[in-house]
Amino acid sequence: MSIKSLVLATSAVVLFSGVPTAQAASKPYVFSVADFMAKEENKSALDGFQFVWGKSASGSQIGDVSTGGRPANGFHKDIQASCERALLNSLIAMKDLAISKGASKVTGIHSSQGTDFNPATEYVCYKNKFVAKTPLNGTASN
Numbered sequence: 001m002s003i004k005s006l007v008l009a010t011s012a013v014v015l016f017s018g019v020p021t022a023q024a025a026s027k028p029y030v031f032s033v034a035d036f037m038a039k040e041e042n043k044s045a046l047d048g049f050q051f052v053w054g055k056s057a058s059g060s061q062i063g064d065v066s067t068g069g070r071p072a073n074g075f076h077k078d079i080q081a082s083c084e085r086a087l088l089n090s091l092i093a094m095k096d097l098a099i100s101k102g103a104s105k106v107t108g109i110h111s112s113q114g115t116d117f118n119p120a121t122e123y124v125c126y127k128n129k130f131v132a133k134t135p136l137n138g139t140a141s142n
Contacts, residue, residue, distance in 0.1 A: 066112060
């Protein structure tokens with residue numbers, strides 16, 4: 001193997017070995033749903049659509065509206081602010097999907113990852129240096 005090939009191979013290994021580390025550095029944070037829902041800007045962005053938190057769905061169930069988490073910019077941003085934006089992005093996506101299925105609310109909403117939290121009152125957010133995400137499960141209902 002020539003020196004040029006060796007240098008290129010080594011550079012590629014060093015360059016690509018850092019990519020998974022950025023994703024692996026995501027840490028889970030737990031926040032209150034009530035604190036999020038109490039903010040006027042969040043209520044306004046959700047247009048009065050009904051969201052019911054907890055693991056059990058209610059009403060006549062139409063279908064799944066889970067989201068893998070809609071990312072929010074977390075670069076040089078406060079953890080809670082980034083996570084609240086990520087939660088808002090996920091809830092808007094769930095609302096839009098529920099409406100497209102003919103539903104009037106989303107029930108049984110809970111974080112789809114993490115174990116050390118109360119699904120009826122808290123949500124889990126994963127944030128690294130660049131992005132925040134809040135993966136959620138829920139059911140479109142009437």
